[in-house]
Amino acid sequence: MKQSLALLLLLAAFAAAPLVASPYLLSVLVVVLYYAYLGQAWNIMMGFAGQLSLGHTLYVGLGAYASAALFVRFGVPAAIGLWAGVLVAMLAGAAVGSLSFRFGLKGVYFALLTIAFAEFTRILFQHLPGLGGTGGLFLPVAERSGVHLLTLRGSPAMFYYVALAMTAGIFLLCRFLLASPIGYRWRALREDQEAAQALGINIFRSKLAAVTLSAGLTALGGVFFAFYYNALFPDQAFGMPRSIEIILGPIVGGLGTLFGPILGAIILTPLGETITWATEALGFKAAGIKQLFYGLSLLAIIKFLPDGVWPRLKRLLRWDADNDDGDGDEGAAR
């Protein structure tokens, strides 16, 4: 009850933001929502099913490039191109997953393989003809106002509301998933694979479902990225730093929880922006300052709040009593 109310308030606040926010603040909020969305998608794999993907930007990049290429080369509108992006990413996810899980690759080894796939794809896209290579792929922009959802063209406010709808949608989807049988299977295999298997769970199938679904949803984020920024570079789209940025939010916010990825994005993105802004204002150029900040926040979280911010906040707000019916928001860490 209390949770639903808080959620509605949060949603209302976000919905009203464009009325009061400056263009700059709105652009920051878009980034917050974008990372909340991606964090939620990644959380399905790691937080729910316990499979660590460190190369998740692979799916962002595939979704972005597939939909952008279709648009640039054939004029396919985003609303159709996104299906191609999602499909390609799901196939890639299924390939990574079946390859590793078939051979029993677990934990760190699986994580390394996800990095390898992302890096390989990055290098591939640098050399792939027709997609701009290292020079980048640029999307033509005909109109910067109004609302054209089919082509995903329009004002910053439209993009903001699209991001908000995506974030709200994936939150509801994750809540549904956690309460359904597959959510129980995922959490069981996250906690103990052998015990899960002994209880009749086909762990290969369950893990594959997690990777494929997570990849497809992540690709949808990539589509948004492509049409919002209108420029794609292999280094950015498939680069390791992006993968790290995706996973920081859910870890800081609370792995395996529903609110963690949102909270993490709300905390980290503005702080990161502030630090970049502050260093620039002070006049010294420090390229890695944001990464350094992210590294430090990760250290702080692991040291002081290993379960993440949300589980602690929930206890402080005394919302755990609400949680008796197993809505699955108890989190994954320790």
Place this chain on the structure above:
Amino acid sequence: MIPPLLQVEAVSKRFRGLQAIDGVSFEVANGEIVALIGPNGAGKTTLFNMIAGVFPPDQGRIALGGGDLVGLRPDQVCKAGVGRTFQLVKPFANLSVEDNVVVGALHAVTKVAPARRLAREVLDLVGLAEKRGRPARSLTLPDRKCLEVARALATRPRLLLLDEVMAGLRPAETDRMVGIFQRLNRDAGLTILLIEHVMRAVMALSHRVVVINTGKLVCTGTPAEVVRDPRVLECYLGEDTV
């Protein structure tokens, strides 16, 4: 002729240099409670792991109701109707006690709501009902063993494999557990194969006892026969487990 529910035929298993199981055969009839006993390291858990599909035997045959189990994965063995507990308990630590059992129940029913009802019934049965909201990691070892039993029971197995679930229980708790299994056996016709060192439980519960030592079958018989068998006493000499 109805085949026995579980058939273990001339099964062997070698771990590198160690012959852990060496040509063991025995059967468990439908509705029977059989105890598998033997000194530490005799190979009891290894036998369970082969039945449950954790690893295949090097030689021999294992069948459930006439159907071959060898080559099936653990989840397929569970589907075939075998529920098992782990000697080294494996709770889903961050899930609530109830959700642990819901996972098992989702094998028996497909929707979450009926699975939760089934889970609560089972928790009632094993006496964990009032701890159902707690995270499993907060349970004591005896309670964790109980949870292992509850999870396995919730899959609605035909054959239940229990690996030392009564170790560490006080005598009164042991008697309560024995009562639960007797009731399940009598009322639901559940067949049970249990590994147990607690002789109080073995004597009270089992219809028949299978004794193994250093991977070999020593003898089988009723509890009363087995405790009087000189071969059994011999293999326990120097052991204080009895």
